[in-house]
């Protein structure tokens with residue numbers, strides 16, 4: 001992140017979703033293929049990445065703008081959004097592209 | 113220009129809450145050419161400090177137009193002077209003196225002032241306010257701890273030298289760090305830290321609170337009539353409790369996996385009580401793994417000056433404190449703030465969508481050394497010197513120890529430290545709003 005936040009390195013580092021081997025098989029995608037992550041608040045396309053230590057059912061997206069698109073702003077009176085726990089669906093997204101940070105910001109500020 | 117290589121020793125790394133104070137830098141002319149001892153993040157921070165810098169800009173007809181520093185400050189003052197409910201936010205990646213000026217601006221404009229801890233360790237503070245603080249220093253950990261727990265924290269990734277400087281290292285009473293000290297990781301997934309730890313306990317997502325409750329019951333000698341809690345078997349629970357009770361000096365390091373998950377400050381509250389219970393058996397402390405290098409300092413300076421660690425509202429002329437109400441995400445998501453002054457943070461990259469959406473509808477003044485997502489939507493961008501590299505100042509380590517950051521090179525031409533920019537804004541504001 002110290003290399004700047006608007007370049008490809010940053011996108012490569014945060015626009016990913018780490019899942020386990022069996023999830024790849026279930027989705028029918030290969031490592032690196034785009035996947036769409038969907039929560040009640042919206043959806044975002046990120047690159048899939050294999051986490052050898054992971055187990056089915058838990059996926060990880062690094063803290064960053066891509067995760068925030070699908071995050072609830074309700075802090076339950078604590079000031080803290082629920083960054084670490086949310087229910088989500090993962091869908092294959094073959095052929096879809098990952099937005100740049102500028103495009104992402106646009107969808108965040110102009111979308112519903 | 114003098115091109116001789118200068119060597120600086122014992123430089124503090126202004127990146128994460130470890131504030132490693134042993135960095136050795138080589139400087140040629142006005143360029144840092146080498147960083148010894150720093151981790152990969154530290155090397156990137158020091159060696160690429162001159163890249164991606166912002167210049168003073170003002171948005172005109174939808175595009176950023178470069179202006180002079182004074183024009184940018186003038187526009188910032190205009191925005192703040194006419195705002196009814198300005199939000200002052202950030203502060204965790206700058207030094208303490210800059211914080212002071214930011215609080216003054218909030219007071220003068222009757223705004224809300226909050227720092228990034230409301231989205232990282234805010235719940236820690238709420239937990240501490242409820243249950244007290246069992247604090248110790250990192251030096252104590254190094255010299256005494258025989259049990260080290262990382263809970264919902266992945267230091268090998270976010271605080272790369274934490275383990276090598278304080279845990280897997282010889283201390284006064286820990287002669288063999290591998291044999292005399294055990295590292296436990298409690299997390300919902302097997303992180304790289306979990307991989308190198310002696311013991312890894314996998315907790316079901318969102319079940320930390322139940323799990324801590326079960327541990328506390330067992331520590332206090334109450335039997336459990338469950339087969340498993342949070343995915344951990346009763347047998348394993350009993351083994352964990354035995355190990356915790358046999359500890360002479362234990363430390364519970366906890367990260368955002370505990371503060372940002374279901375339960376939030378209740379998790380911390382419970383963890384503090386667990387540590388209190390364990391103090392009947394051995395000596396136990398706990399410590400939040402603070403992320404940004406001076407977010408701990410922001411909580412301290414805010415408390416010194418306003419009386420409260422974060423989420424402070426000056427609308428009535430005196431400070432009031434209400435997390436959940438005056439915390440930035442809430443103030444923005446409710447659509448309340450009509451201007452925002454952001455200092456040394458990137459809320460556009462870190463806030464949930466609804467909050468960012470509101471940010472894009474109000475004038476944002478962004479003071480930062482580098483380009484980031486907030487600089488893209490800002491109405492006014494004002495560049496600042498990098499604290500700890502291009503200007504000096506004080507910062508607070510995760511264990512509360514204040515350290516003096518040194519200046520090693522000059523900032524780019526015309527770029528001032530945050531504290532000077534903020535002071536200029538405040539002085540002008542004072543004249544306008546009295």
Ligand code: SF4
Nearest residue numbers: 125128131132154273
């Ligand atoms: S561990 Fe943190 S403070 Fe230490 S060198 Fe690395 S980034 Fe800097």
